[in-house]
Amino acid sequence: MVKYYYDKFTVITNTSYLEPTWKYQSSAVRRFEGLYKNYTWDSISGTFSVNAERFESGHIITKGTIGYQLYDGILSRYELTDTDGYTNDENLKSEFYKKFPSEKTQQIAYSKGSLVQTNIAAEDGTYPANGRHTDGYWYVKGAVVPTAKMPKGTVTDVAHNLLGNGGRKTALMSNGWIVVVVMSKDYKYLYFYVDKRNGLGYEAFLSVHGKGQNYQDVSIVSVGTTLEILTGWNNTQVRQASVNVTNVPNMYTDIDSLFTTIIHNNLTRIGNVALTVDISTAYLYAAWSCTNGTYADTYNVYYTMTSNRGYTWSSPLSLDATSASGKHRQHPTIIVYKGVPLVIFRLYDGASFVIRAATIKDGSWTFVNIMNGGSIAQNTPSAVVDKNGVIHLVWVPTAFAVYYSKSTDGGLTWTIQTNLTNVTNTYTYSPSITVDKNNTVYVAWSQRTDTVYRDIVVRESNDGLWSTPKKIQPTISTNLDNPSTLYDPNFRVLFGKEAGSIGYPPVAYETSTVSVNFFGDITTNNNPTIAIISPTNNQTLYENDTLNISGNAYDSDKDQSVTAYYQINSEPRKVLATNLSQTQIALSKQLTFKGGKLYDGDTALTGTLADGVAHTLKVWAEDSEKASSAIIERTFYVVPNRAPLLSVDAVVPSGVVDADKFKISGTASDQDANSTVKVTRRINAGNAVEIYSGTGGAWEFELALSQLVVGQNTIVIEVIDNYGAKASKTITLNKKEVKTPILQSVARYKITPPAGSAKGVLLFIQRDEELDVKVELSMTLSGEQEQYETLTPVNTAPVQQGVVEDTFEHEGLEAKQNIILKITPSRTDLSFNHKIHLISGAVD
Known part of the structure; x- marks a missing residue:
């Protein structure tokens, strides 16, 4: 049998009441003055009402005139049977009828409501062409359903x-x-x-x-x-x-x-x-x-x-x-x-x-x-x-x-x-x-x-x-x-x-x-449809940016499965979502760009993507009978994370002894957006030490000669950005040990009095008898410049064979806080190897 499409609607139920019939009461004699000329029946509420126009006194009325009276919901009718020529304020003969609201008859009517479902395929006559069905819904017959197979005839x-x-x-x-x-x-x-x-x-x-x-x-x-x-x-x-x-x-x-x-x-x-x-x-x-x-x-x-x-x-x-x-x-x-x-x-x-x-x-x-x-x-x-x-x-x-x-x-x-x-x-x-x-x-x-x-x-x-x-x-x-x-x-x-x-x-x-x-x-077989909300066209991805795929797919055919796919450039297609037909299928996928590739979680979907080249995202849907939607394409670009930039200023070592220091400096920067950099230095096999952290700028650090070994030294300066990209420069320094004999040296000693200040100093120096020693003392207030006086021994006495002890005394006019002792030993011949054995003393 031929099938048709039917649309299904809700049903609106309309309840109303049929007006009751007139019931004859009796013959009556009465005046028409004050009776109403018309009435109305409300089929929804099932009640009577009378109109405003009444019969007024003194008017002549004719045989057959009808007047109405409403009392306690009951409608009465009086029909004049007397001859013509009387006025309505006279007692006249009439026939008397009544309508009782309690005798009304309820009736129910149905009409089409709101749409529930479209295109229900059914054999002709299954549902009404345009009316209420026994299942309580309203149906409207539409076009013929195309047959799945053409006649082989x-x-x-x-x-x-x-x-x-x-x-x-x-x-x-x-x-x-x-x-x-x-x-x-x-x-x-x-x-x-x-x-x-x-x-x-x-x-x-x-x-x-x-x-x-x-x-x-x-x-x-x-x-x-x-x-x-x-x-x-x-x-x-x-x-x-x-x-x-x-x-x-x-x-x-x-x-x-x-x-x-x-x-x-x-x-x-x-x-x-x-x-x-x-x-x-x-x-x-x-x-x-x-x-x-x-x-x-x-x-x-x-x-x-x-x-x-x-x-x-x-x-x-x-x-x-x-x-x-x-x-x-x-x-x-x-x-x-x-x-x-x-x-x-x-x-x-x-x-x-x-x-x-x-x-x-x-x-x-x-x-x-x-x-x-x-x-x-x-x-x-x-x-x-x-x-x-x-x-x-x-x-x-x-x-x-x-x-x-x-x-x-x-x-x-x-x-x-x-x-x-x-x-x-x-x-x-x-x-x-x-x-x-x-x-x-x-x-x-x-x-x-x-x-x-x-x-x-x-x-x-x-x-x-x-x-x-x-x-x-x-x-x-x-x-x-x-x-x-x-x-x-x-x-x-x-x-x-x-x-x-x-x-x-x-x-x-x-x-x-x-x-x-x-x-x-x-x-x-209808093609699935697909709509893509994101990404927008021509999006540019930087390191750790995401490519968000969102939208929906739909297939109007029954009893099929629908699979949505996405593909990057010519890479193998990937499943985006799968669901049954006649279901709105939400599409959602977040891909991350890092290290020059697109990732789905930890899985790389692409090889290294080239900078400055348009890349293509394709999204489409296929049903289980291989019908395909239109292919939606979006173009995007990538800017792979670039290594930060590092420069090192010319290194000029200075100093002659291990305690001496010199500076190494330079700059670090990153040309990528939203980047920060960290600069470290590593000396030889030592650990890396951070010397800068920020969005980019100048850096420097001091290096003591004592941190270098004799011979070749390697200093590695490395910069790394917040995405892991690195750059480094290596500085090579050669430290030479030069042992030059000297005839004279100077040693300075700061004396800190226990009381915070002192007026006098008592000093004992034990030395080789052949060693010449010059002793100087500076006693100044805090913050004043040093002022040295040469001290002369008040006594020199032997301590042991070849060793003597000099005694020095000094007393100032007032107590001072900054007390510096300077001792200058000297020799006349490089072959001498004399020395100071002991320095001791007291302050007052």
Whole structure:
């Protein structure tokens, strides 16, 4: 049974009350003065009310006058039965009735509420067409549900002609209808049949009765719900017409009058015609073969296009034309990809048969020989372009074969032909090629296999692997010829086994003297949709920055799984999220840029990314039947972390003794944003010591000669930024030990009095008797400059053999805090090795 889409709504319940009927009470005598003239029944509350207008005193009333009275909710009616001429303030005869609110009748009405669910597929009659169902919801019947499988049945039970495989005889309209066009066997009529996908199969649709004209060939394509038609008209013209299939009023509607657009005129013979459409622009492109007055004895191929749906066409352009008799250019087929047309045709140059491609390159037509068959005729090419722009081509030689070749560069180069047949003793005819949204390629052709009749043979290929040949097996004994496969340039549908069959594309074909049939399956599987919120385009990533991927994906089809993927440049794709269809799928992924690579957590997704080069993020979704959403691309750039910069000023060591010091200095900086640096120094094998930390600037440290060893010293200055990038410089210093004997030296001693100050000093120095010693003393206040006085021994006495002790005394006028003792020993000969043995004393 046919299925329809239903929309489901809530139900609004409306309760109301029917007005009760009048109940006769009695005859009455009363005045009409003060009665009301009208009343109102409120069906919602079930109550009466009276209007403001009353009968006033002194007015004459007539027989039949009615007055109303409302008391305690009960409505009374008085109808005058007395004769005319009385006033309403007199007691008059009347009939008395009452309406009791308690006798009201409740009624319930229902209406459509708010939308609950759309597109519920159910058999006709399951729900009301527009009303409340027993489940308590309101339903509204909509369009017919397209059947998942097209009928494998008859297009027409009259033998017609599908000859001419270069141009397609089938078209899939945007509303899901499939149109098949055929020619009568005498070429005098065109008939169009449509399957509206309502389960009723094909029905007669359109016709063209040329009133004595002949139609050499016909080709159709769909643009939305408009069917575009190209035909050879009485061997003299190529004409085009457009018809909106949803506006066809009757069976066999004659559209002869629509063929008013003449594309090519004054022809003498017409061969095959081919028509295609660029879905991105709705531009139409056409090719055909013909003879004319200029080329009377030779078929040539012509090309044209229109950017306004056939209102105007470009002037026909001959492709590789020749006037040489018999050197025909025939059997054109045409495809277009992203605005670039490609025409493929059969050429005979008098000696060889060639399959040739004509395409536009750099604004000019370029001709490429796909195959030179020599003396073996090459016939009836059929081409198709898949959604990746790969062009697929089949044709037949007179050599028991169906050849296949493809081009991945717009038709400039082609693969070596592959023979698709497995029978070597019968000829092949009229191959037709198509491809579905999964890029599965299907080829159908006519060939005798294991019977006395010709069959339709089918093969399919995905990723270059061809299936075993299969054939359509009708229930009648007749030849099957001229298959025309269905092609959808919008790539909305799946063919063959993905649609539940065993691998047949949708194809129309002739059953010779009996009928035109249609066989094969499609599934209208909607593409998932995807929306990306972040990242924005042209984002720049610095060290430790994140590339945030967020958005959502959705698939409207039932009972499928949906997987969202992302890919960086040409790296392997990665799963972003997986969920069931008809569920809003949240997308979220955070990638980190560090060390020149993008990471997902600790896993590197890329190699080292180049600075200053545009990198690409791609995000898309695929469902379980391989239908894919549009690929969303975002461009981003990276600035890998650069090593910090380090400079060292010229090093000038100074000093002669280990206690002496000198400075080493320089600068450190980082050219990356948000960077900080730390500078350390390491002397020889010692530990690193931090000498600077900050955003960049000058640094320095002091170095004592005592920190250096005698010989070569290595000082390493290293800078590291907060991301781990490093730079270093090495300073090499040589320390030499120079032992120079001296005759005199000076030693200074600071004396700190226990009381903080002192007036006098008592000093004892034990020395070698031969050593000359000069003793000086400075006693000043804190902060004053040193002022030395030479002390003379007050006594010198022997201590032991060769050693004497000098006694020194000094007393000032007042106590002083800064007391410095300076002793200068000297010798007269470098060979002397005399010394001071002991210094002692006291302060007061």
